[in-house]
Structures are given as C-alpha cells and as structure tokens.
Amino acid sequence: MNKDIATPMRTREILHKYGFSFKKSLGQNFLIDTNILRRIVDFAELSSETGVIEIGPGIGALTEQLARRAKKVVAFEIDQRLLPILEDTLSSYSNVHIIHQDVLKADIQHVIDNELIGIRDIMVVANLPYYVTTPIIMKLLTDRLPIRGMVVMLQKEVADRISAQPGTKDYGSLSIAIQYYTKAETVMTVPRTVFIPQPNVDSAVIRLTKREKPLVNVENELFFFQVVRASFGQRRKTILNNLMSNLPNGKSLKKEIETVLAELHIDPRRRGETLSIDEFASLSNQLWTIFA
Numbered sequence: 570m571n572k573d574i575a576t577p578m579r580t581r582e583i584l585h586k587y588g589f590s591f592k593k594s595l596g597q598n599f600l601i602d603t604n605i606l607r608r609i610v611d612f613a614e615l616s617s618e619t620g621v622i623e624i625g626p627g628i629g630a631l632t633e634q635l636a637r638r639a640k641k642v643v644a645f646e647i648d649q650r651l652l653p654i655l656e657d658t659l660s661s662y663s664n665v666h667i668i669h670q671d672v673l674k675a676d677i678q679h680v681i682d683n684e685l686i687g688i689r690d691i692m693v694v695a696n697l698p699y700y701v702t703t704p705i706i707m708k709l710l711t712d713r714l715p716i717r718g719m720v721v722m723l724q725k726e727v728a729d730r731i732s733a734q735p736g737t738k739d740y741g742s743l744s745i746a747i748q749y750y751t752k753a754e755t756v757m758t759v760p761r762t763v764f765i766p767q768p769n770v771d772s773a774v775i776r777l778t779k780r781e782k783p784l785v786n787v788e789n790e791l792f793f794f795q796v797v798r799a800s801f802g803q804r805r806k807t808i809l810n811n812l813m814s815n816l817p818n819g820k821s822l823k824k825e826i827e828t829v830l831a832e833l834h835i836d837p838r839r840r841g842e843t844l845s846i847d848e849f850a851s852l853s854n855q856l857w858t859i860f861a
C-alpha cells in the first residue's frame with residue numbers, strides 16, 4: 570500500500586515539490602490527519618460496488634482513501650494547478666477519474682451516466698470548499714441525482730443550521746430545505762488543527778441520507794420554499810407579518826392569509842422558527858390556493 574498523503578510531512582513534501590501556494594478564495598484547506606479521513610470514509614459505508622463523487626480533491630488526501638474502498642471515484646477540481654499534482658499522487662489508483670471543472674457548473678447526471686455506468690450505489694463524499702458549501706449541497710439535492718446520500722465536511726456553524734430542529738436559534742430555511750430531501754445528522758466535529766492552512770472556524774462532518782420521497786407532500790415545491798423563506802424573512806417578526814411583507818401582494822391578501830392561519834390553528838403571532846416542517850407544508854398547500 571502507498572504512503573498516506575494526509576500526513577503533515579508527506580503533504581508538505583508534495584506542496585514543496587510543486588511549489589504550490591494555497592488560494593484562500595478557493596477554500597483550500599487540506600486535511601493532514603489520516604484517522605479523520607478514514608472515519609469520514611467509514612460514515613459513507615462504501616463497498617467495492619460503490620461509486621463516489623468527490624468535490625475538490627485538493628492533492629488527493631481523501632481521494633486515495635476513497636479509491637481504496639470504492640469501485641470508482643470521480644472528482645471535480647476547479648484549480649488547474651492541482652491536476653498535475655493529482656496525476657502524480659494518485660498514479661497508482663486506476664479507479665480515479667478527475668474532472669477539471671467548477672462543480673456548480675457541471676452536468677453531474679451526465680457525468681454519472683458516462684463515468685459511473687452500471688453502478689447502482691452512489692455516494693457523494695467531500696471536504697467541501699467552505700465559501701460555497703450551501704450552493705453545492707443544494708445543487709446536488711435539487712438536481713435529483715440518483716445518489717444514496719452524502720458525507721461532507723463543512724463549517725460547524727453550517728452543520729448546526731442544517732440539522733437544527735424547530736424552536737432553536739439555528740433552525741431556518743436551510744434546515745428545512747435539506748431535511749425536506751434528506752435525513753441529516755452531524756456525525757463528527759473536527760478541530761481546525763488538522764488542516765493546512767488552519768481555517769478560522771471549526772468544522773463538522775454531516776451525513777445526509779436521501780429520503781425515498783420528500784419528508785412532506787407539497788402541491789408546489791417552489792412555492793413551498795418561497796413560503797419558508799418568506800416566513801424567516803425577519804426572524805423577530807410574526808409569521809403573519811413576514812408572509813404579508815415577503816409574499817407577492819401579501820399586504821393586500823392579509824384577510825386571506827389570516828383565514829388560512831386560523832383554519833390550520835397556527836397562531837398568527839408565532840414566529841417562523843417555531844413552525845414544524847409539517848406545518849410549513851400545510852401552510853404552503855393552503856396558501857397555494859390563494860397565490861397560485
């Protein structure tokens with residue numbers, strides 16, 4: 570077996586050999602702790618039949634651990650300077666395919682159809698670039714890809730928001746959007762000392778397991794998310810005021826919104842953060858009859 574990339578010494582050796590300088594703007598914080606990487610891979614429950622999509626392989630620290638356990642790893646890397654490095658560090662793994670592309674612009678379904686042909690179990694595993702964690706996760710979910718789920722490292726503060734429950738300060742439209750599509754758990758917190766360079770924030774690993782069907786039934790998904798975002802518009806405002814201010818023509822539909830809230834036994838003075846996802850679903854389904 571090859572020497573692990575994710576040790577402080579080997580990582581420094583590789584960076585030095587290629588004269589690589591980190592780009593903060595690309596969220597480049599590389600992991601230098603093999604035990605943490607192995608635990609991330611454990612949480613993904615890979616088998617020799619699993620296909621993995623990785624985002625941001627860096628110098629290949631996580632990629633090599635994935636390649637040892639999965640059937641194939643396809644990794645998207647935006648930074649061209651890392652391509653020759655990856656070619657070198659991962660040269661002994663024939664089951665890795667690197668794509669030089671911004672993952673946010675990628676047609677991931679097309680990549681799955683071409684690179685993971687015939688593979689039925691697909692997981693996303695990544696140490697995400699922190700400046701774009703939320704757009705990446707939302708894209709992977711809203712693209713409706715045939716994945717089992719994701720195990721990803723991100724800022725602890727974002728992990729807290731993703732897995733938050735109603736009535737807590739972290740609960741908001743991000744918690745609802747992600748819990749609508751997946752079962753979300755924070756499985757590990759990670760200190761900043763295991764990266765070079767060290768980030769300014771602590772990190773966490775979350776596991777998102779895709780639901781067979783969304784958590785609640787909604788008439789119109791776009792409108793459901795619009796109602797959720799409207800309800801959290803200003804956190805200190807009541808649900809009634811937020812809906813009136815943030816839905817189109819909300820002010821002129823005050824009476825109708827009040828009637829819907831009364832029918833659903835939702836006190837108009839409650840704040841958005843106290844509503845469960847079930848309540849948001851019923852609310853958006855009723856409001857849809859007015860706003861459609």
Ligand code: SAM
Binds near residue numbers: 626627628651673697
């Ligand atoms: N996986 C490596 C590790 O754990 O050490 C590196 C993780 S580092 C936090 C994030 C990586 O994502 C960097 O290699 C960066 O160049 C890459 N990256 C940043 N933005 C990206 C994007 N939009 N699409 C693809 N890769 C991106």
